Amino acid sequence: MFVEVLLIVFMALAAVFILMLLRAAYMPTKQIASKKAPEPMEFDLDAASEKLAASLRFRTVSGAGFDEEAEAEFLKLHEHLRKSYPNVFLKSEVTVHGGRSLLLRLFGKDKTLKPVIFMGHMDVVPVEASSTDRWLKPAFGGTVEEGFIWGRGALDCKHVVSGLLEAMETLLVSGYEPVRGIYLAFGHDEETGGANGAAAIGTFLEAEGTKAWMVLDEGGKVDCPGHITGRPLEAVVSIVEKGFASFRLDVDIPGGHSARPPKENAISVLIKAADRVNNHVFTPRLKGPLADLLGFAGTEMGFWKRLAIANMWIAKPFVVGWLGSSPSTDCLMRTTAVTTILKAGMKDNVIPSHAEAIVNTRPAFGETPESVRCELERAICDKRVKITASGHQHTPSNASSVDCDQFRLLQEAIARHFEDPVVIPGILTGGTDTKHYANLSDAVYRFIPIKLAHELAEGVHGINERIPVDEYGRMIAFYMDFMREATR
């Protein structure tokens, strides 16, 4: 009898495993091959690189409040762009928003078609004074040397601004007339939230009743090797952006003399709360954009991960364990929360009566700042800790579709311009200016057509920011090709 039961259990397990194998084997690939080579289009890469390098010399640093020096630098950058790409400025309607942001609108031949909006930003993050001696070339020198274009903004993201303008200039010189309109929208305060730049452009377009066929901004790139699949080239097109919400924790408990400390005080209660926040694990959200991501990645992965992704009905814990094994993948599936500021005390022999902390969270798709606040309250579970919202808060963006012409067009263009890439719909954990364009289109994607090794990507907001000249050439060729395909 016992042997029979064992045999039945074994056969049932074998049947389940065979079913899992079949599901993995027949999991449909979402990757598409390049149908054709891009139409060749000549442009002068040396001259284009010099123009980008020159734009890096303007210190268009994003900071808090109005800054006269930065203002003048922005105006000089505008003038440089106007001179460098004369046809774009001549043939487009140019408007300035929020004082320094630019919107260039090249209207299409068919006015009934919705335009494509290409976004970028002209501001850059500051260079830390303590780091200047570690830059191999001056941060605001803007030079082309050793096969790279060097300077703050080369990767975030004046290369996008100049690359788009270069592509459009070349197309216009060749006599190209788009059927669908092409809008270029360049913000000036993305690094501080975009409240005056992109927000002003977004409000302006919304008030006009503009709806865009598609919006393309920074926020994804081609990683080599890939973070998710480990494949040599992984193109991440972000389809959603996580939210942003900071909270302030306040604890008020009467203090006193440090020679007679009570069991608990404001600091000890706050530290316990901060620790609970840091160790709190939010529920994984495997549906929606993460399901899209896994659907595209699954067929490109090794045997066990492919088996698990194809069989989420039984292998969900394995997938959650795998994603959770690294902070860079864990943050894709759930809300994160971490204490970033602590303040308390003013004298070594006084127990303070007040202690406060700031917790920064990134709400996952499907959550809101308020739902996160409630969860933090439950996690801290201490009425003495008051939790209130701090600073600007954003709910996660809508998730754009991966099953539409816009996404397919991007996927095809990526396949044409990169060697055997895997395309993955990404979840952006940082923020972009697209949050101000949410009402303009259902198809909002974040992708820069550039292949970046990890050590070069560290230049973003870091030191020795530089872009390889040939990658900049690839970006321009990609933008020309994609502009034509999306607007013909």
Ligand SMILES: [Zn+2]
């Ligand atoms: Zn940026």
